[in-house]
Every structure is written in structure tokens, then in C-alpha cells.
Amino acid sequence: MTDDTNRLKIRTLEDADLGGIIALDEKISGLYRPDVWETRFTYYMRRDPEACVVAEKDGKVVGFMLGDVRAGEFGLEEPTGWVEVLGVDPGERGQSIGRRLAERILDHFKASGARSVRTLVDREMTGIEQFFTALGFEPAPVRTYVRTLQEP
Amino acid sequence: MATRQTRIPEPFHKAVERWRDTFIPDFDLLMDNWEKYFPKDPRFELCAFRELGICDEIECGELKGKQKATQPEQLLPEQAQHLLGAIKAQASTEFGSIQQHMHTLARAQTEQDQFWVLRMMAEELRHGYQMLHLLLDGDWSKVADVKGAEMVEEILSMTTGSHVLGAFNIDFDSFVDNITFCCLIDRVGKYQLDMQRISAYKPFGESMPQMLREEAFHLATGVVPLRRWMEAAGQGEVYITTRDIQRAINKWLPRGLEMFGDERGGGTNVRYGLKPMKNREAQDLYYHEVEKVVRDLNMRYVRARLPELHLAEAEDLLDRVLAEGTPVRGIAREELLHLPVKEFFRRRGEPAFRMVGWQGEEYDDAEAYLRHLQETLPDAYRANRDFRSYAEALRKVAAGEVSADEASREMPSLRRIGGTCPCSRSVRWVVDEVPSNGEKRLDPIEQPVA
Numbered sequence: 001m002t003d004d005t006n007r008l009k010i011r012t013l014e015d016a017d018l019g020g021i022i023a024l025d026e027k028i029s030g031l032y033r034p035d036v037w038e039t040r041f042t043y044y045m046r047r048d049p050e051a052c053v054v055a056e057k058d059g060k061v062v063g064f065m066l067g068d069v070r071a072g073e074f075g076l077e078e079p080t081g082w083v084e085v086l087g088v089d090p091g092e093r094g095q096s097i098g099r100r101l102a103e104r105i106l107d108h109f110k111a112s113g114a115r116s117v118r119t120l121v122d123r124e125m126t127g128i129e130q131f132f133t134a135l136g137f138e139p140a141p142v143r144t145y146v147r148t149l150q151e152p
Numbered sequence: 153m154a155t156r157q158t159r160i161p162e163p164f165h166k167a168v169e170r171w172r173d174t175f176i177p178d179f180d181l182l183m184d185n186w187e188k189y190f191p192k193d194p195r196f197e198l199c200a201f202r203e204l205g206i207c208d209e210i211e212c213g214e215l216k217g218k219q220k221a222t223q224p225e226q227l228l229p230e231q232a233q234h235l236l237g238a239i240k241a242q243a244s245t246e247f248g249s250i251q252q253h254m255h256t257l258a259r260a261q262t263e264q265d266q267f268w269v270l271r272m273m274a275e276e277l278r279h280g281y282q283m284l285h286l287l288l289d290g291d292w293s294k295v296a297d298v299k300g301a302e303m304v305e306e307i308l309s310m311t312t313g314s315h316v317l318g319a320f321n322i323d324f325d326s327f328v329d330n331i332t333f334c335c336l337i338d339r340v341g342k343y344q345l346d347m348q349r350i351s352a353y354k355p356f357g358e359s360m361p362q363m364l365r366e367e368a369f370h371l372a373t374g375v376v377p378l379r380r381w382m383e384a385a386g387q388g389e390v391y392i393t394t395r396d397i398q399r400a401i402n403k404w405l406p407r408g409l410e411m412f413g414d415e416r417g418g419g420t421n422v423r424y425g426l427k428p429m430k431n432r433e434a435q436d437l438y439y440h441e442v443e444k445v446v447r448d449l450n451m452r453y454v455r456a457r458l459p460e461l462h463l464a465e466a467e468d469l470l471d472r473v474l475a476e477g478t479p480v481r482g483i484a485r486e487e488l489l490h491l492p493v494k495e496f497f498r499r500r501g502e503p504a505f506r507m508v509g510w511q512g513e514e515y516d517d518a519e520a521y522l523r524h525l526q527e528t529l530p531d532a533y534r535a536n537r538d539f540r541s542y543a544e545a546l547r548k549v550a551a552g553e554v555s556a557d558e559a560s561r562e563m564p565s566l567r568r569i570g571g572t573c574p575c576s577r578s579v580r581w582v583v584d585e586v587p588s589n590g591e592k593r594l595d596p597i598e599q600p601v602a
Binding site: 014015016018019020023026027032034038042043045046047048049059111113 | 154192193205364365368369371372375376379441442444445447448451452455462463467
């Protein structure tokens with residue numbers, strides 16, 4: 001275990017982390033989107049705070065993963081853990097931060113009675129696809145269909 | 153994890169509903185508009201929740217590894233006393249905060265702010281109900297010589313001034329107080345709930361997870377409007393200034409710090425497996441978290457004021473203004489929020505009645521210190537009884553007439569005298585007499601935190 005790994009703390013999301021997540025998103029996307037994250041953040045904090053985790057290093061948020069356990073999505077009646085959104089600081093990659101976040105959230109899903117975990121991955125985001133594959137995720141037979149309703 | 157939902161016996165349930173009708177008169181309005189403001193959330197229900205499947209063994213202290221108690225009579229006598237003090241204090245705070253919020257609720261600038269606070273009040277009622285459930289579910293008379301029904305009656309009869317913890321005895325002066333209170337005082341509540349998850353009394357621990365989920369919304373009820381107000385202030389809006397917010401922080405943060413109990417205490421709770429941390433350790437974590445919130449609020453201000461800045465530039469600017477104290481790109485240090493030092497304006501705990509300014513400067517003259525408080529606390533708050541009592545006590549301490557410890561205990565509070573009937577009007581300001589034999593009187597605040 002490296003020194004950097006020792007300085008890393010994985011913990012449940014707190015409301016005071018919002019600023020850190022907005023900053024992290026800005027580093028990744030180049031966009032300052034406080035309102036988007038505030039709405040999303042408040043929603044997850046209210047639903048299942050323990051299914052939302054952050055990685056903290058030297059007091060700064062360097063990764064996060066938000067999810068929850070739901071039943072009834074797309075006819076999937078059994079309680080299922082959903083990983084909705086994740087992000088890792090580009091400058092902190094290569095330290096298994098994503099894996100450690102996932103391990104923590106998966107433990108919570110299991111304790112909450114979920115028997116499987118699902119997520120949606122854009123095929124063009126190969127890095128994300130590889131990340132979930134390395135964690136033991138497999139492509140599911142359910143496919144996403146989309147139709148545009150309005151011409152741009 | 154699964155939860156079990158239950159109700160307290162009907163007469164008590166009805167008593168809580170009557171209490172609700174008095175102190176949350178807009179409850180029906182909340183329920184009529186629930187889907188409009190909280191479309192994705194389950195509707196509010198007055199009931200108690202118990203999380204199933206939590207750890208059966210005591211998780212800290214001298215009894216670590218032994219089975220958690222499921223009935224009051226399984227607790228050690230002193231352990232039971234401490235726990236009962238914590239449950240009563242918790243119940244008192246839940247009902248107490250509703251009484252504080254109700255007076256200024258209608259002054260919210262936006263409907264959303266008003267409905268968020270209203271929902272928070274309803275959930276605080278449920279938290280109080282959860283504590284009543286704990287008092288009624290077990291037979292406490294065997295360990296505390298008091299029946300659950302008597303304790304419930306006492307709790308439901310408390311009003312602002314007679315609650316167990318100081319922060320719940322201070323009136324709100326404006327809607328800024330509603331919001332700052334949610335941000336700072338509910339945050340203390342989050343720490344207490346989180347620590348109590350491991351309680352050696354299993355029904356208490358089982359009560360915490362749902363309360364914590366709800367508490368997350370209460371914190372958002374505070375922080376979300378504060379962020380919006382800081383952005384508006386950064387854009388030059390005149391309604392709520394950073395000065396107003398700073399003064400509200402100065403008013404509430406000292407009371408929040410005191411809610412953790414004396415910095416030197418907390419060992420008994422750890423020893424008995426009731427909480428995993430002593431008071432100072434928990435208080436330090438809280439203070440550090442508030443520091444992060446204040447920085448976040450300042451970042452909102454800077455980004456709103458100078459939208460052309462990127463993240464790194466905004467962070468650098470904020471650091472420079474705070475460190476150097478000179479304006480950078482037109483933003484002065486005085487425009488930003490600052491976290492008062494822990495010793496500021498304290499009346500309980502280790503720094504009680506020490507004359508320390510909000511930025512750490514020390515005073516040796518009571519009048520000079522009071523003038524400092526005049527400049528740093530909200531105008532309306534200084535006009536009320538709570539501040540006057542503090543000022544009078546401070547003068548006595550500075551003159552050597554009483555010790556800080558005695559002054560802490562002599563602070564007057566509103567008390568219900570002559571019965572505990574909820575319809576009683578017999579509430580008066582009273583000062584407890586210090587026993588003539590010099591014996592240390594039990595301070596209610598020490599009950600849950602010793």
C-alpha cells in the first residue's frame with residue numbers, strides 16, 4: 001500500500017461535500033454547474049445517504065459514487081442496487097479510488113437486501129466500461145432504446 | 153436494511169397530533185402541497201421506525217462485545233440514567249426546534265424555502281415521536297423511578313425557554329435564523345444521531361438510521377438557501393447580505409459547540425457503550441465540517457461576483473483574500489464569511505465566559521467585550537432576554553463576584569412552574585438557586601453528555 005493510499009479515506013457522503021463534488025465535476029467536464037449538482041445531491045442525500053460515498057484525501061474530495069437501492073425499475077421487481085454517477089479526480093487516477101468506492105457501495109447494497117447491481121454505460125466511454133468489467137460487471141440482456149421527440 | 157414501522161399507544165399519539173395542531177398550524181398545507189414540492193419522496197407519516205439487522209453487540213467501552221440491551225432493566229443503573237437523559241434531551245430538542253421555527257416561518261422569501269422548513273418541522277415532530285416511542289416502549293420505572301407517561305407529559309409541556317439544551321431556548325428573530333439554525337444546529341443533531349447509532353441500548357440504535365436520512369434533508373434546508381443567498385449577495389442583491397449571515401453564524405455557532413457538552417467530558421458515554429466519541433473529539437469534527445461549509449459559501453460568493461474565473465483562479469483568489477487581508481480584484485476580506493473561533497461568546501464548557509473575540513482576539517475588560525459583541529451579533533438578538541442574561545453574568549464573572557462555573561449555572565431560563573399540564577400558562581423566567589452547601593447542582597446539559 002502506497003503512502004497516497006494510506007492518506008485516502010472512503011466515507012459516506014455528507015452535505016458539506018457538495019462544494020468538493022462541484023469542483024471535481026468542473027475539473028472533469030470543464031463546466032461549473034452548481035445548480036445541477038445541488039439538485040442531484042439533495043435527491044441522493046434524502047433517498048439513501050449510505051449508498052453515496054466519497055473518497056477524501058488531505059481533506060479534499062478526490063472521488064465520489066452516488067447510487068441507491070430501488071425495486072420496480074423496468075420490471076425488475078427485486079431490490080437492485082443502482083450505481084448512478086461516479087467521478088475521480090484526473091490527477092488522482094491509478095490509485096484504485098474507483099474500486100474502493102465501488103467496494104464500499106456494493107457492501108451497502110448487499111446489506112440493504114439487493115441481490116444484484118446495475119448501471120448504464122455509454123459504449124463510447126471505454127474507460128468506464130473497462131472499470132465496471134474489472135469489478136465483475138457483465139453486459140446485461142436489457143438494452144436501452146431511445147427516440148428523439150423534437151428536432152433540434 | 154429493512155425497517156419496522158410502529159405507532160405509540162393511541163392516547164399519546166393523539167396528544168402528539170394535538171401538539172402538532174398547536175405548533176405546526178400549517179401541517180395540512182404541507183400535506184396538500186407535498187407532491188408539488190417533494191414529488192419523488194414518500195409522503196410524511198407520523199410513526200416510529202426501527203431499523204432491523206443492526207449489530208447485536210456493544211461496540212465500544214468497557215462492555216464491548218457483550219449483548220446490547222433490548223429492555224431498560226438490562227442496563228446498568230448509571231448507564232440507564234445517562235441513556236434516559238440522552239433520550240429526554242433528544243426529544244426536547246426535536247419538539248423545541250419546531251417551537252422556534254414556527255414564529256418566523258411565514259417570513260421566508262420564497263415558497264420553496266417555506267415548504268422545506270415546514271417539512272423539516274414535520275420530520276422533527278416525527279423524531280420527537282420516535283423518542284416518545286422509546287420512553288413508552290420499555291418500562292423505565294425499574295431503573296429510573298419514573299414512568300414513561302410522566303416523561304412524555306413533561307416533554308410535551310416544554311416551551312421555548314424550558315428545553316434541556318440552550319440552543320433550543322433562544323427565539324428566532326428572522327428567517328435567516330431558521331436557515332442558519334438548520335445549517336448549524338441540525339448539524340450537531342446529525343453528529344449526535346450518528347454517534348447514537350452504536351448505542352448499547354439496541355432500540356435507541358435502531359431508531360437512528362431513519363432519523364439520519366431525514367436529518368440530511370434538514371441540513372440541506374439550511375445550506376441550500378445559504379448558498380443561494382451568498383450567490384445573490386455576490387451579484388449585488390440587497391436582501392440578505394454576507395454581514396447578516398455572518399452575524400447569524402456568530403449567534404448560533406457558540407450554542408452549537410456547547411451542544412456537544414463540556415469539552416472535557418463524554419467519557420462516561422464511551423465507557424458505557426452509548427457513544428463512540430468523547431465530547432471534544434466530536435466537537436472538533438463538527439467544527440471542521442462547518443469550516444468546509446463556510447469555505448463553500450465563500451466560493452459561491454466569489455464565483456457569483458467574478459463569473460469569468462475558473463475553479464483554480466477562484467480558489468487562489470479566496471485563499472489570497474483570506475490570508476493577506478487585502479482586497480483582490482475588488483473582493484475584500486470583510487465581504488466574506490469567517491468561522492468564529494471556538495472560544496467566542498461561550499457560556500458553557502471549557503471556555504465559558506472567557507472574553508475571546510470572534511477572530512480570536514482576547515479582551516480583559518467586560519464592557520469592551522460587550523461592545524465587541526454588539527458589533528458582531530444580530531441587532532434583534534441583542535435586544536432579547538437571552539443576551540441580557542449573558543451580559544449580566546459576564547459582568548459578574550469579570551468582577552470576580554461569581555466563578556464562570558457558577559455563572560453558567562445561574563443563567564436564567566424560562567421554566568414551567570406549577571404543573572406540567574400542556575395548557576398551563578405558568579411559564580416564568582426563573583433563576584435556579586445555587587445550593588448553600590456548595591454542592592454542585594446537576595446541570596441538565598450534563599445529563600446527555602457527561
